[in-house]
Amino acid sequence: xxxxxxxxxxxxxxxxxxxxxxxxxxxxxPALSERISSLEHELGFPLFFRTTxxxxxxxxxSEFLKDAQRILADIDKSVSHVRHVADSGLxxxxxxxxxxxxxxxxxxxxxxxxxxxxxxxxELLEISSSDYHTQELINHRTDIAFxxxxxxxxxxxxxxxxxxxxxxxxxxxxxxxEKDAVSVEDIKDFPLIGFPKRSxxxxxxxxxxxxRKRGLQPDIVCEVIDKSTMLQxxxxxxxxxxxxxxxxxxxxxGLKFVPYRESVQRIDLYISYRTKGNAREVQAFxxxxxxxxxxxxxx
Numbered sequence: 001x002x003x004x005x006x007x008x009x010x011x012x013x014x015x016x017x018x019x020x021x022x023x024x025x026x027x028x029x030p031a032l033s034e035r036i037s038s039l040e041h042e043l044g045f046p047l048f049f050r051t052t053x054x055x056x057x058x059x060x061x062s063e064f065l066k067d068a069q070r071i072l073a074d075i076d077k078s079v080s081h082v083r084h085v086a087d088s089g090l091x092x093x094x095x096x097x098x099x100x101x102x103x104x105x106x107x108x109x110x111x112x113x114x115x116x117x118x119x120x121x122x123e124l125l126e127i128s129s130s131d132y133h134t135q136e137l138i139n140h141r142t143d144i145a146f147x148x149x150x151x152x153x154x155x156x157x158x159x160x161x162x163x164x165x166x167x168x169x170x171x172x173x174x175x176x177x178e179k180d181a182v183s184v185e186d187i188k189d190f191p192l193i194g195f196p197k198r199s200x201x202x203x204x205x206x207x208x209x210x211x212r213k214r215g216l217q218p219d220i221v222c223e224v225i226d227k228s229t230m231l232q233x234x235x236x237x238x239x240x241x242x243x244x245x246x247x248x249x250x251x252x253x254g255l256k257f258v259p260y261r262e263s264v265q266r267i268d269l270y271i272s273y274r275t276k277g278n279a280r281e282v283q284a285f286x287x288x289x290x291x292x293x294x295x296x297x298x299x
Contacts, residue, residue, distance in 0.1 A: 003075070005039040006068045008032055009047060013065045016055045093281055096125035096133045097146025099227065100246050101269060105146070105161070108292040113285050120281055137272055143282050144289075145272045148202055157275045159286070161293045163266040164245045166206055167257040169234050176240070177256035184214050184262055191221040191239035199225045202267060207242045210262035231255065 011021040012032070022032045040047050047061035057065065095106065102124065110122060125133075125142055133145040137156060150158035168187060170176045176186060188211070197204040211218045221239045224230050227247050234241055235254055244267050248257050271289055273282060 001039070001042060003072075005035055005042075006072060008035045009039055010065065010068050010072060012036060012048065012055065013057055013061065013068075016057075018055065091119070092121045092123055093144070093285060094123045094125065094142040095144045095146075095285070096136055096142040097144075098133070098148060098269070099126070100244065101146030101161075101271075102126060104246060104249065104296055105289055105292050108295070109285065109288040112288040112291065117281055117284060134272065137274065140274075143273065143278070144285060147270050147272050148268060150270045151272055155275055156272055158270045158272040159290070161269045161271055161290070162296075163268045165266055166203070166242055166260045167245050167248070168240055168260050169231065169243055169247070169251075170240045170256050170258065171235060171237055172254045172256060174240070174256070176258055179258055181259040181261045183260075184210050184216060187240060188214075188216050188218070190219070192218045193230050193233050193239040193241040194218065194220045194223045195230075196223045196225065202265075203242060203244070206262075206265060210260075213262075 008021070008025060008027070011024050012018060015021040015024065018029050018032055022029045025032065027035075036047065043064075045060050046058050047064060049056045049058060097106075106124070113120075125136065133142065133147050134151040134153070134156070136142040137145045137151070138153060146161075147158070150160075168176065168182050176182050176190075179186065192207070194207060195203045207218060222233070224233065227243060228250055230241050230243065231247065231251055233239065235252055242260060245257070251257070271286060273286060
């Protein structure tokens with residue numbers, strides 16, 4: 001069923017005259033009759049009684065008219081709303097991304113953005129998986145996403161923001177805390193707190209691959225998703241951990257962060273957005289993010 005068919009039906013039902021309905025729609029009477037007949041065939045029942053002198057609705061047609069009018073009114077209302085948004089700008093901006101961006105970049109970017117767009121409400125989606133954020137962007141459930149890898153999608157664009165190395169976090173007093181850097185050989189006999197592969201694939205693979213290269217297996221005592229939880233576990237002596245360098249900004253007292261020699265891969269951060277159809281507020285927020293990224297010290 002097509003929208004145009006509903007428009008034709010409503011016009012004939014309201015005019016109860018094919019010629020007048022055709023003039024209202026800019027259609028010839030034969031073309032209008034054909035569309036009504038096609039709609040009736042698709043529905044499986046007649047909508048009108050037709051004689052050479054009169055057109056009237058069947059009982060089914062009368063009931064269908066109520067729904068058809070409501071549907072067309074809802075569409076008109078929706079189109080009017082979208083046009084208003086296009087003219088007046090976004091009322092809500094949906095942002096999602098990995099925790100580094102939400103902890104370090106989002107606050108200063110939001111402060112700068114709100115100076116010029118105080119009436120735009122910000123909706124924040126906090127999920128650890130970059131793949132999830134990319135999918136939400138594709139599905140139009142978010143407007144801007146901070147991700148680790150730029151999505152390979154022709155409808156999305158990405159801009160590089162920053163990169164960082166990985167470090168090993170240990171408690172004060174641990175023998176590793178005085179080293180300038182540590183290797184697999186240095187940490188292989190210590191219990192480790194790891195990240196699950198499904199939620200932190202880059203860090204998970206970074207740790208495991210460095211051990212595999214030496215023919216070793218890490219002694220993982222537990223896996224956690226949240227980095228603040230991991231820091232607390234390290235502080236309580238449960239184990240040591242491999243983390244991105246930015247997590248130092250969340251650190252409680254009593255922890256040391258030592259560069260990891262095996263970390264040849266850096267951990268990148270990108271901002272992604274839909275290539276077309278963005279409101280001006282989206283670009284304004286992207287600009288605020290890039291400015292904040294340039295001002296934050298790198299790890």
